[in-house]
Amino acid sequence: MPLDASALLDGPRGRRLCLEILLEGARRADTPETRDAVQAVFWAAHGRERGASVLLSFSDGSEPFVEPEVSAHDAAAALAALPVPAMTAETLTHALWHAVDEAAYWQPPSGMDELAAAPEMHSVLRRVANGIALSRHVDWWASPLARQDQAAVAWEEEPFRAGHPGEILPEWRTDTTAEELQFAGYTGVSGPWWSVPPFGLPRTTRVGERGPVGLSFVEDSHGWLTARSRRVTPPAGDVVEIHGPDAWAALCRRHPLVVTASRRTVWEWATGRDGAWVIPDWAAVAREAVGVHLTVTGYLTSAGRIIDVGGGLASTVAGWVPDETFWFRDVVQAGAEDRWAAEHNMGVDRWHPA
Structure with a gap:
């Protein structure tokens, strides 16, 4: 598209x-x-x-x-x-x-x-x-997922994510339900603000002319000076493509998970909307696909906006990296580790091989 x-x-x-x-x-x-x-x-x-x-x-x-x-x-x-x-x-x-x-x-x-x-x-x-x-x-x-050119990124000396999706997803589902109970009845209190799949899952971006996209485009970056990347072979199977707000809304309708109690206050601050909120139930999405990919276009047109899901419900894309794919199955390392160093130029991070 x-x-x-x-x-x-x-x-x-x-x-x-x-x-x-x-x-x-x-x-x-x-x-x-x-x-x-x-x-x-x-x-x-x-x-x-x-x-x-x-x-x-x-x-x-x-x-x-x-x-x-x-x-x-x-x-x-x-x-x-x-x-x-x-x-x-x-x-x-x-x-x-x-x-x-x-x-x-x-x-x-x-x-x-x-x-x-x-x-x-x-x-x-x-x-x-x-x-x-x-x-x-x-x-x-x-463009959709570049399956043959995927790499994972780790900042500074942090380890690459190595959790098992089969354990992470049900634990995330349980924790999200507990968060809703924890925030029920509270107003004016900031809770979780993201709508990404569980953070422990493997995630990758494509490798471009300047290295992995995930090096260059990071929300609220922490000023990292070094990073490592390694190419991976993704699992075979269907990948959900998020190329805009309509695709996100459709995913929320197929697999809705109500998060009004935990997100209502913080997303009202961010969007101005006071109402009921949902995100995709990633544990359920994992039963229909091996991963979910957010295109750069999907990011620019969807991140931070109110996305109408229907029935008085809304959602938003928050916490993603453009062109990022979260994997619901294990990925396989497919190459040696590359090291990168950051050069700050006019407020912009430029990464080059270390």
Whole structure:
């Protein structure tokens, strides 16, 4: 399924991707007009922050600092005057890194995400979304599992996941039920915020030109400096493909697991919706498939948004890595271990062989 510009703008991470492309193009151009546009976006986003923040002002103290009031309309007008950057592989990679790294589902959206969602920004971001959809560099974003090119990643000196899926899945199901009982009757309390399969399961991403995708795109990364990867041979069998919110909703309808008590508060913070929530019952999904794969397109159009499941129920995709596959059966190591080192450049992690 090809990437659709409209669907991209429906997803919080997709909108943030488009905004980051415009900002990167402005910073690279570094003209008075582009610097003004970057500043306008900063202040417009800052005015929408709902959490605590600290601003540092450097001056001789003769004048009191007055925070500029910049509207979404002003920020959009400043960006609209700039050309859309060329959709190079580097530009797309940098912007996707930022869009993924800034994801957070345990708190209200950031001011930058709120700005990207403002109606005034839609036409500005639409120009970028159209350019992304036409780029040859994103063809693989919508592609299904690359079964022959999968690798697992371990950060620093952490061990690779080696649990047995047959033991992990029923234990996860029991623990999730216990969490619902634990949070029943409580409001305003943050509980689990993720909707991924059990963390102990094997998980992989495809290997691209810059190494495993799982090295480059990580939500809320911890600043790791080294990593290891190893190629694996996945199990034979069907894999569930999540290429957008419709596929996620269908999976939730087939195998619903109610998680309202544990997620209601934290997902209301993240999405603004107060209601009943479900996630896929991964122990049940494991009976129909050997794994579940989230495409990059699926991530950008689905992560962090309210996905209507029907019957007053909703769900969201939270805690995934773009192009990530969770396996419900064991994988087999298929090559030697590779070591990687991170280079931080303009806020972006670049990984190279160590």
